[in-house]
Amino acid sequence: MHKSDSRRCAYRRQTLLRYMIKMKIMLICIITSLVSVRATTYAQKVTLKFEQATLRDVLDEIQKQTGYDFLYNSTLIAKEQAISLTVNDRDFKEVLTELLHPRNLRFEIKRNTVFVRKRGPDVNPAPDRLPAANHQQTAHGIIRNTQGQPLSGVTVGLKGTSVATATDEGGRFSLPAEAGQTLVFSLLGYVPQEIAVPSSDGMEVQLFEEMSDLDEVVVVGYSTRKVRYLSSSVTTISSEKLKDVTSNDLSTMLQGKAPGVVVSSPSGAPSSAPRVLIRGAGTISASTSPLVVVDGNIGGNYNPADIESVSILKDAAATGLYGSRAANGVIIINTKRGEAGKTKVEFNNSFGFGNPTTGNFRLMNSQELYDFQTTFYDRDPSVLQNNTDWWGLAFGQGYVNNHNLSISGGSENVQYYASGVFYREEGTLAGTGHTGYNFRTNLDAKLTDRLKASVLINGNVNKNQLENSRTMYDAYTNLPFDPAFDGEGNPIDARFHPNWLGREKENFLHSLLYNYSKDRSWAISGDLNLDYTLTDKITLSSYNRTQFANGQTAQFFDRNTKQGGANGGELRNGTSSSNRLLTSNRVRYADTFGEHDLAILAAAEAETTTSDWSATSGKGLPSGRDVMSVATDVLLSPSGAREQVGFRKYLAQADYSYNNRYFFVASFVNEFSSKFGKNNPMANFYQLGASWILTNEPFWQENRILSFAKLRGSYGTVGNADGISNFAALGLYSITQDASYSGLPGAAPYQKGNPNLSWEKIRSANLGVDLTLWNRVGISLDIYEKKASELLYRQPLVATTGYSYVWVNAGSVRNRGLELNVTSQNFKAGNFTWETSLNMAFNRNQVLELSDGSAIFNPGARQPIAVGYDMDAYNLPIWAGVDPANGDPLWEKVTIDESGNRSIATTNVYSEAATSDSRQFTGTSAAPKFTGGISNTLTYQNFTLSAFFNFVYGNYVYNDTRVYFDNDGLYEAFNSMVLPKGWTRWEKEGDKATHPKPIVGGNKDSNQSSSRYLEEGSYIRLRNVRLGYNFPEKWLQSARISRLQVFISGDNLWTGTKFSGPDPEVSLSQVDLASGVSSFKYPVSKKVLFGLNVTF
């Protein structure tokens, strides 16, 4: 306990007050700049009617109507009584001046906060306003957030009095108070807390972030809004939540984090980027990838390390302004910006190891395979001399090394952020890896009072080492009977090994000594953004971007290897480059009429991309010489092309709100693209949205349970133009080498034209509700329907037309779904907190119509597009198990007689089961019934433990590779999988088995495509678990370190699944051909990482 006399106390209080205000200003500055607030609309006009009210009441009402925050020392206005006034739609500043001036008060507006202060130089409070002159006690302590970091600028007030202070940079406070009195701690963005002053010792207080994130400002379309006021379906993920999983790729980090955002990875290779699908696929042939918007413009380069926040826009009202290209949702990325003030240096590092997941999968060893094969095949026992674990030789330990250094700071007028990233991952599969370098500089400058400029520059270099030498194929199929190494420990060249038994005569270890497949790319993007305040109400902006990208690929197959042997060495080189120019010019008008707020935006955008590529390949290269000039001959004809594509867009948007209760947004977009037919290159899209904050209604009683409630609705149209060729609408003759004959140039029909080809259109409706309970539990629930029509479809044509396909706008697909997001602060007491967040999404897809009247597109495909079915529904010959009598495979055979009666029998003849009549919908689909993620975070003192699971339920995976290693004797020269628990092999008459009798040469086509290889793909995965420790600040002060954190983190450590392969994860992107298929899977890595983050 400090002791102090009253004079000192009074003096300190006064400084504290000033300090508090200063801190608040600073804090607001920081927060606002952090979240890149730009031009949030605030009402300017007020309408007031008061009888005998206090000044505080009046100010509160003005606060409510304008949306400005008011900050004042309550002692200043405490005695003010009995104000009566009536104003009608007047500028609130005039009203304030009239109110405050007679009371010897003044106000000033900084940012969005109105500060009410005493007029004149004398700001000393009168002594009689002190709570008690004879106080001897002081309450003191330290305030931290849940991560254990000290919080500065927290207002600490003595309840029931006007005594208040703010914490300093170290989060410390002290103020006069007696034991038993209650202190109120508050800070914007945190849940206020009340704690009684203890009788002795300092206080350790922890403040919890507002769970609802309702006051977070997100970028929606072309404007920014507080989440609280959104009418649309948007999920925002902070950088902290994003970066638990270690990767150099954003989509990997997004997996399981946002409802309705399905991230799925067909490969665990470090160079492979997952697929992202938002709210189901609404297209047949076009792209399902969401549009990425970086720092306010479509497209762009970024590194996840520089991400400040990610917003995912899902419904029409949100994606609206990206309208014509936002059919698959929009991912908005904002990179970090500098903050005025002290220079901040952050250094984040992690290092760790990766190992492949193996799941329920195991291949046979020599003895097992011998035992199995000798039941049907004459295998010499000498094969047991070898027991090679090819899988183990192909997959091993990899590592990850990740460093990021950033420096940020600046003055009032110029702020900067500069960052460098180095990321290196060596994959678990031999010869694979990824190295990334990234550099970013973001500069924000206030050039004049009216003109602001931002210059953003990002450069990156990526290098990938890719699978080559058929490593993965051999890992799964090579026989354990074949040796990997000769007597001297060198890898054997299988081609010339006299007794090699494996089918492909391949030893990847030999090939890997010589061969490679790699690519290298660099990209630079530069943005110049200008904002000019023309008047109070009108802002002109020009956002401009230029992007360059360059890529190189090289594949080298040495003449000493199987891959390069036939041609005496092969080298394939490819180069590509592109440049993209984009300009977006905007006018914004914002005004307030009484309780009405209106903002209008108009913009014009143009974008053009030029790209070119070329590829050359040579053969006959001396061993180890991997440059083209040593090739003695051409391998394939050189190829290359150049092309250009353009977009042009006009848009307008109006945002209107009334009294912070009712919100409306409407927008209109007109867009042109050079991709489409000359008859229909343009399309119009519109969007409407509305929301209602129930808890802001006057009739809403203060409710202790429901602290916030909002209803949202939106409807609109968006479009899709991506994923189709830039010349899809044109009737074309090819003049490439393919069109040549006998070495002479030719021109051959290539594509049927369709001058009417136009935008794919998606009509989408969304209803949502956001609730906050007990100020601790936030719930968001959305239901939506997306109906895509005029689908861009590469329609196969009757062969007699002479073409394979024509691009048409055909058919209609609907996605309906429900999304749930819950965040909850389950428990908090003292130094211990427990938070949970859960998200789940259910999506149902159905093909409604195929406009050429047909019932099915791509009949005969494993996943045809059929009216009335899920686009991902499987249609296959139906596996009917194993005949107990003789171990034959059985399938269903459907016969339709003359009168159309359908009967089902079983057959052991595959060709009878593969007819178009016999192929049937299996009732299963590659689309999951639901997906989601759940995370738990526990904090105790300086320790934080978090665990994050993602899950996928109800999808079926076509395990394509079982054709090779689960083939009932067809390929005795391939290894076999060990049958997982529950699977059995037919051995004798009467056996009820899952697997047919093995027979040399295969048992009656039993491994042909059928529902036999469909497996349940549901899984739950411990995506990340992380334990972090923040060093206590007092230890760090002497080293001038403001934060030091160490952590240990594990990715993908556990997966629960029934799937028989090593990794159940497959592409869930619906449209691409790999969707739902597991084929020679590169399994995801289990990683364990150690990290150190330092901030100076």
Place this chain on the structure above:
Amino acid sequence: MIRPSIYGKLKLMTVAVLFFSCQKYYDPTEFINEEDALANESDVETATIGTYAVLKNAAYVRSGHFIMEYPGDAVAQGQSSADDLTRAYRYTHINTSDHCTNFWSQAYKVVAAANNVIEFVPNESSEGLRQLKGENLFLRAMMHFNLVRIFGRPYPQNSGENPGVPILKEGLSDEEAETLSRSSVKEVYDFVISDLLQAAELMSQSKNNSFASKEVAYALLARVYLYKEDQENAIKYADLVINSDRYALLQGSEYAGYFRAQPDNNRETIFAIRHMKVEDRAMSSIGSMYFSGDVSGNPLGQGVSGWAEIYASKKYYDFLNQHPEDLRNSFITPYVVNGELQYNQKLTPVTPMYYVNKYSLQEGLINLSSPVYLRLAEMYLIRAEANAKENNVDAALADVNLLRKRAGLSEDALYTPEKLATAGKTALDVVLEERWLELAFEGHRAYDLFRNNRSVVRDYPGTHSLNNTPTTDLHQEVKPTDNRVVFYIPQAEINRNSALKQNP
């Protein structure tokens, strides 16, 4: 509120300028617009090259080879493969066969490409244009002929009244082309013959054997008439080719190296589908199914340069090897290691690995070949077969013996009517045997048997025996009346065009 100052207005104007319009179309660089592709006479030549390029596609050449050759008895598949080619070999056809779908689509693409030229060039035009039109007519006929022999029953069955394939003429509207139904086998033959006659009439230039010319049309006419059992015309057009003096039978070592040399200068080839060095299809070639080895032609294990899963059948090899001196042995490379013939061990009984090299080693590239579609030897055999059927036994045997002598066989191995009588064979028997020996692996054998109402009999090791249980039963007989003598129309085509009716 906008201040009414000039300053403000200026700024607004600047913005207005920025709101520029940017509606521009771009042209591709690898493609040309179809309107520009055949706009004037100088485009006809490039468009004709384009028709050949469509023909050159693997979907036609490779898939076509599988479905034309593998149903015969010169080949043995030594191990099962998941590839659809297995079904062509084993007669386990399905209506979604990849290779049939490829072949059907690609053949009609060739026709459509040809039709564009045929429609564009009037019959009365310059010599050069008439030649080009003739080449397109030839290709159109060749496509229809191959389609009808794959998807329509042999001509002699029901006198050509069985369903054939759709006839795709020039000048049809989109709607007409999309709803074509199957013409009868006879109608297709008549269409093919009329196209070939017109083509022969129009063509007057002697291009090399990568291109069609008058004699090429005659050669195909001879084959078509033979299939149609029109012996007189078969002999007539075979004579026209043989007597044209454009072609000669290769002799001795030149004959033994028939398929390895530069193809355009081969004097025996009438028409081959030329593949350049850069069109080596490597493991996806026809040759990779038959052969694996080094660039000198020495055989190596399966998988080194090719899959080597399809071998010369034991039946064929044994028949050929009755005369080990027969030069046609050079087209077979038995896989021998240390003097020991290797067997594919994957079936019981095991299959001898007689590699076939007719599709390998062109110009020193292991998997490169330019498949020969018509060659002079076949003309002699056509004439011989027609003569045999007309009971001109001496004439028939003369042509057969000509080829046997060329193959290096001595007098003892040549046929006389007396020897036939002793052996109890007819002239047609020996002509068909000679066709088998000479034209093996060139896509003839199954048709030769079926159109002569004979069965394909395969009593030798190969995966066709897997149709039977137990697998050691080495018998398979496919009768000419079997439904599976013809392939299913691709189901996808029937789905898109309900006028098409499926084969039973």
